[in-house]
Amino acid sequence: MTTHPEVDALLDRSHRLGSDPRNTNYAGGNASAKGSATDPVTGGEVELMWVKGSGGDLGTLTASGLAVLRLDRLRALVDVYPGVEREDEMVGAFDYCLHGKGGAAPSIDTAMHGLVDAPHVDHLHPDSGIALACAADGEKLTAECFGDSVVWVPWRRPGFQLGLDIAAIKEANPQAVGCVLGGHGITAWGSTSEECERNSLHIIRTAEAFLAEKGKAEPFGPVVEGYEALPEAERRERAAALAPYIRGLASQDRPQVGHFTDSEVVLDFLARAEHPRLAALGTSCPDHFLRTKVRPLVLDLPPAAPLEDAVARLRELHAAYREEYAAYYRRHALPDSPAMRGADPAVVLVPGVGMFSFGKDKQTARVAGEFYVNAVNVMRGAEAVSSYAPIEEAEKFRIEYWALEEAKLQRMPKPKPLATRVALVTGAGSGIGKAIAHRLAAEGACVVVADLNGENAVAVAEELGGPDKAVAVTVDVTDEEQIAAAFKAASLAFGGVDLVVNNAGISISKPLLETSVKDWDLQHDIMARGSFLVSREAARVMTVQGLGGDIVYIASKNAVFAGPNNIAYSATKADQAHQVRLLAAELGEHGIRVNGVNPDGVVRGSGIFAGGWGAQRAAVYGVPEEKLGEFYAQRTILKREVLPEHVANAVFALTGGDLTHTTGLHIPVDAGVAAAFLR
Known part of the structure; x- marks a missing residue:
């Protein structure tokens, strides 16, 4: 798709200005360009203005984030302007100045850009410029800093009248390259995009140098003993x-x-x-x-x-x-x-x-x-x-x-079901845990991806969108200190934790006489002891927050079903299942709900099955390992294979807001195994 040369120049300038925090803050300020284009209706030339729309960010601005307006109609609004007491009405009038379909909604600053007689205009919020704008004698300091090349504009709320004010000041001061807006920021202009950017940077850097040269050494006063930063x-x-x-x-x-x-x-x-x-x-x-x-x-x-x-x-x-x-x-x-x-x-x-x-x-x-x-x-x-x-x-x-x-604010999209919730998922670097992390993030949660394999955890956190969506922690759930560190990381990243999923697990399939103490201890350490340690730390954080919370255990059908050759695994899953009931009873007074999910036959995508459990169970049942998922499906009532995503769906069902009065529940996700029905 081709764009207008002025649009290309505007976007390039916006990206350069917006990528440097010295120039403006995130989503702050706006930039514009004026130029002529062919009117598709008349075939004649029409004067247009492209300006960053409402809510956009200069550093990441795209053509779709620009509002495109006809200058003749925009400037004609001056003739129908009802005065400062009714200036808000002019925002709705901008819609009648739009050119073509699509584009962003015009912002409150549109008048500033359209009414100022210059082909290119920047309005920015640099710290140095706002420092002058918010100084008690800002007008005097602006003159001292810039002479008559930058003009002071007294405070006025953003809007149509401010656009008129700046336009009048520019017309009265043809030598000026911009202005300092009292209490607010700066505006600069130029006959070309390059000149406009140069003038913006001149104002910002000149103000920086002025403050550095003229300013006193300790503007915030001396350090107070005892208030220094801790190590x-x-x-x-x-x-x-x-x-x-x-x-x-x-x-x-x-x-x-x-x-x-x-x-x-x-x-x-x-x-x-x-x-x-x-x-x-x-x-x-x-x-x-x-x-x-x-x-x-x-x-x-x-x-x-x-x-x-x-x-x-x-x-x-x-x-x-x-x-x-x-x-x-x-x-x-x-x-x-x-x-x-x-x-x-x-x-x-x-x-x-x-x-x-x-x-x-x-x-x-x-x-x-x-x-x-x-x-x-x-x-x-x-x-x-x-x-x-x-x-x-x-x-x-x-x-x-x-x-x-x-x-x-009212136009903002409705929040997702798990918006504002912070989830910590153990064993989230692969398999069921990874699927759960993806589902919770998709529903709006911030996710702490906890896994013994740190590389896997980092990869999943990146898949979820990076630090504004997810962070990775390397944690062995059998280690109290590592678990405490994971929750501290969650608190530093997102403020706390609201939703914890005990998913980390391992399985070794052996008959009783071949099950060693090491086999028994390893599985109980990771799943029974690990879930206890994670839940205990979760309860500490949740009770301190006072916001309630959810703890979900990924147990197993084997918690209630006596299958062959897995005494250690099934016993530890039964331990987890009873932890759900015990903690639901104990933590309910704090608004913390504790529930469980009992999956079965999750072969595809499962870390446990990939780690050898699949081969062991296939041998027990006398089927090829690659057919194990089909085997499990055929022995169910629904004849359907269970995938990690189905377990994630159950976790969301428990935590997404519809089951607010449910605690102590175990949800089977096994496609129907009658022998494992809860009773």
Whole structure:
């Protein structure tokens, strides 16, 4: 498919600008290009504008992510503009300016690009530019930094009027290459794509150099004794211990996925004397506080404080945070404002340890943390040359509870059944465990792929989509320390664990007189002892979170059926089956449901069968190994072969939301073996 030369240039420029976090944040800012094309209706030339659409990201922008508008119609909107009090109505009018089918929905910044008289326009959110924009004397500093080549634009909420403001300022200042938008970011323009990009980078890099040269050495004040960063190993140990507690607090209104950051930027900020004052002022750039909320929750204890004291204080601070947020909503809400969306923090700062951020999925949680790092950089720059002065609280509320923002949220697709849930699956590097991991991820869960074979675990995690979807841990389920480490990794990656599948297993098929103590111990260690150890660690994390949870055991038909030549395997599966009943009774008071799945005859794709069990069972039944699946199928009521995916389906059925009142259940997935019917 061919594209317009201006579109190619726009995409190239967007990718270069968007790939460097110094230029703009993820999904922040937009870029545009204007040019002529042939109107397919009249055959004549028509002036068009291509601009990044709503919700897109410059670094990964494609042609389908552009809104394409007719410039004559877009500029004609000036004549029907009803004024700033009704400027939101203009967003709907953009739809009547679209050219052709497809493309992205026009964003709120469309007017800025269309009304500014320049072929190419960039609007970006660089930390250096926002630092000037959020300084108490930002207008004066902008003039000092750029002279008259970059013009100051006082704060105005994004929209049609801001587009008119910038267009007027450009017309009045023909020498200018761009402007600093108070409390917000920067806009640059050019007659070619190359010139526009050059002007954008000139503003960003000049502001960086100005802040570095003119700024004071310690804008956040001196390091406070006792608030320095803990050593890395100790820091991450503390973070893993705190994460489930904090995730539970951040999920009071709705479940959240967590992300942990202990970057030098965050740790240095939290070690400095001014961090409580600055954090309380909140973020400023609209892109920032829409992701981070108006301000974070900050633990006011040193990192050496006992864990129980830190947890108790976090609970107190969380209760106060919720009250303060509700009061903020009441102060500014109008009769037609959207309902309060939740009073839990999106960012929690713990001195000496790091930052915990939260969202509806891992990417959202991670990006919220990245945006707060942007905010810290902005505060540093503003404090270095002036003082940090974000936009007024009332303006923040106007944007956070903007009708247009609410409409955007309402257009979001319905969450998948397991969205916000964190699953840990043992033996997930192959066979049934791999199928379970794939099904849970497909249904929206974040997955910790745990397996003794680390390479297999990494491969499966990559198949599932990488760190925003899944992480790999190498774990021997017979080892308490390795299991604890796996759950700590889950807490650091996603904030905790909600769903655990005990799937790791092994099988050795031998008659009683040929079964050695080693055979017996190995199978009991992996499946009976291993399931116990994993479930115990899962219960510790889940009870701390206070969000309930699911534990699922992949047992076996052999847990209830007396088959030949497998005393060790069947006995350990019976052990697992009874663990389900015991733990369902014990953990129910915490909202933790414990259920089991009893598969049989899962030959294709099974790690156990591939590891020798298939050959052993085929010998027992006197059939060729390659025919074993067919043999098992023919002895069932349904005459159907059982595959790993069928076991995964049962796990999802137990955890996907429809069986909320079911615990202590074993689901047969055996195509019907009458002798194994539960009774």
